Amino acid sequence: MPWKTEDVEHHKRGLTTKQKAKWVETANGALSACIGNGGDDASCAPRAIRIANSQFSEATGGFFQEIRDTRELQLILPIGKYHSPFYGEFEISKETCEDMAANWEAKVLGERSPYIDTDHDGGAAMGWIKELQAQEAGLYAGIEWTEPGRELLEKGLYKYFSAEIGDHMDIHTGLKIKNVLIAATLTNRPFMNTMPEAHLSDRNTPPHRERVKIVIVKG
Structure with missing residues (x-):
């Protein structure tokens, strides 16, 4: 840690290159925020992974789509x-x-x-x-x-x-x-x-x- 795009497959499969980049950005941001608030790697890493994974949902056909919409x-x-x-x-x-x-x-x-x-x-x-x-x-x-x-x-x-x-x-x-x-x-x-x-x-x-x-x- 911090995570890189090549690490994403270990935690979330089937993402596109763009989605992997977003996963890394979210996971590293959540990890940094957690540690900055007094946590440690052992407790913060699993939480950061869950947060990054929660951005995506499995759709039909085995692909993943971003949950976040494009509202203004x-x-x-x-x-x-x-x-x-x-x-x-x-x-x-x-x-x-x-x-x-x-x-x-x-x-x-x-x-x-x-x-x-x-x-x-x-x-x-x-x-x-x-x-x-x-x-x-x-x-x-x-x-x-x-x-x-x-x-x-x-x-x-x-x-x-x-x-x-x-x-x-x-x-x-x-x-x-x-x-x-x-x-x-x-x-x-x-x-x-x-x-x-x-x-x-x-x-x-x-x-x-x-x-x-x-x-x-x-x-």
């Missing part, structure tokens, strides 16, 4: 330095976003998926986060909107995102894991004002300007 990604957390009356000065860096994406891949929240609610009410899901990517501008999410969530956006009742991030304690090991996306919410009172509006993933949706609010959870 939306920026939910921008990179930058900020000043808040509640949290003081803080920075969201590319490394912060990479940590959150890796922690999502590693399923540090268990089987609970980060989701979208409204005004941080912890209530019904307006959308489910199905993918996270760290890019140059910040953290991007692939969102599967529910019908209530679609209706809120279509009617213009909510326009902006608020990301809820913080530390998470593993209930089995007691390890505190930093930089975890807990949830996101739809809000009309954003803290940040640097991004496009929250929108549905329809390709004919016109571009907008967005603002994003961030909530930092103290661990």
